[in-house]
Amino acid sequence: MIALGIEGTAHTLGMGIVTEKEILANVFDTLTTERGGIHPKEAAEHHAKLLKPLLEKALKDAGISMGDVDVVAFSQGPGLGPALRVVATAARALALRYNKPIVGVNHCIAHVEISKLFGDIKDPVGLYVSGGNTQVIALEGGRYRVFGETLDIGIGNALDMFARELGIGFPGGPRIEELAQKGNKYIELPYAVKGMDLSFSGILTEAVRKYKSGKYRVEDLAYSFQETAFAALVEVTERALAHTEKNEVVLVGGVAANKRLREMLKGMAEDRGAKFFVPPFEVCRDNGAMIAYTGLKMFKAGIKFKLEETVVKQKFRTDEVEVTWT
Ligand code: ATP
Ligand code: FE2
Numbered sequence: 001m002i003a004l005g006i007e008g009t010a011h012t013l014g015m016g017i018v019t020e021k022e023i024l025a026n027v028f029d030t031l032t033t034e035r036g037g038i039h040p041k042e043a044a045e046h047h048a049k050l051l052k053p054l055l056e057k058a059l060k061d062a063g064i065s066m067g068d069v070d071v072v073a074f075s076q077g078p079g080l081g082p083a084l085r086v087v088a089t090a091a092r093a094l095a096l097r098y099n100k101p102i103v104g105v106n107h108c109i110a111h112v113e114i115s116k117l118f119g120d121i122k123d124p125v126g127l128y129v130s131g132g133n134t135q136v137i138a139l140e141g142g143r144y145r146v147f148g149e150t151l152d153i154g155i156g157n158a159l160d161m162f163a164r165e166l167g168i169g170f171p172g173g174p175r176i177e178e179l180a181q182k183g184n185k186y187i188e189l190p191y192a193v194k195g196m197d198l199s200f201s202g203i204l205t206e207a208v209r210k211y212k213s214g215k216y217r218v219e220d221l222a223y224s225f226q227e228t229a230f231a232a233l234v235e236v237t238e239r240a241l242a243h244t245e246k247n248e249v250v251l252v253g254g255v256a257a258n259k260r261l262r263e264m265l266k267g268m269a270e271d272r273g274a275k276f277f278v279p280p281f282e283v284c285r286d287n288g289a290m291i292a293y294t295g296l297k298m299f300k301a302g303i304k305f306k307l308e309e310t311v312v313k314q315k316f317r318t319d320e321v322e323v324t325w326t
Helices: 040-062 081-097 107-113 155-166 172-181 201-213 218-244 259-271 288-300
Strands: 003-007 012-018 023-030 071-077 102-106 125-129 134-140 143-149 248-252 275-277
Touching (some): 003 081, 003 288, 012 040, 023 040, 023 288, 071 081, 081 102, 102 107, 107 143, 134 218, 143 218, 155 172, 155 218, 172 218, 172 259, 201 218, 218 259
Parallel strands (some): 071 102
Antiparallel strands (some): 012 023, 125 134
């Protein structure tokens, strides 16, 4: 079977074409602005403009035509309303025009599900870290439960905002990582675990304040920012692992590119006798293949959406979805 997946929750429009076993195409384009930040309308316009060329490219890469597609999947949420609506409208139009079934996919779940296509992963605890999202999720009782999440900004946004204050450009994550490699002195920053959840605004405010004081090396601040924020992510993931008694950890989302975060999480997983896995970056970042892959699994489990069920869900909760396909 073949699924087409359209991703467009935020600034990336992605088109993926997959079978149960492999990715046939995975193309994307990201709206980048000099300053970063959230631009719902611009994202929607970007997606509308690129839908046709990206679809054509994906079909060409896969060597198929729309007639070969068995199901059309799209990112139903969570995300930016205007961007979500463009993608849902496109998915509906394709489903109607080519008489295909349609399935709406939860973006956060798709990030974790796609790891199963690459690794020998069956039932992981997932740490999903991106610009806008930070969640620790795992299947329990037929749903992906959220074991911890950010109460304010995503870790990626926190890194981007800190980088902006340092004047080192956007996206900030990779630049902070580079700087941090040259740091070695730990400077105390507020810890980010709040009960079961996380909060990164305190670290950000304090790191910016210390930077502006002129008393610290930026390399040391970048290093300390990463150490403090990542330790919190590892702690919440470890708790979920202990609670669920699972033995696999996957790291997904754009921030999964970070080597120090990988190292810290791997150490924790191995100490607990759990397997640690990071899928290839093209499916860690926002992409259409993960939507196609999850949509295909849902469809094969008998899930089909009526057109009126395809309304977008800006605040789509991870634990809203009954997982009947694994
Ligand atoms: P979402 O809509 O899921 O929140 P997104 O629009 O933030 O996704 P992603 O590609 O998943 O898109 O993630 C981008 C984020 O990843 C940015 O905040 C960027 O700074 C961060 N990032 C990328 N590379 C690294 C890195 N090496 N270290 C830390 N952060 C990184
Ligand atoms: Fe994402």
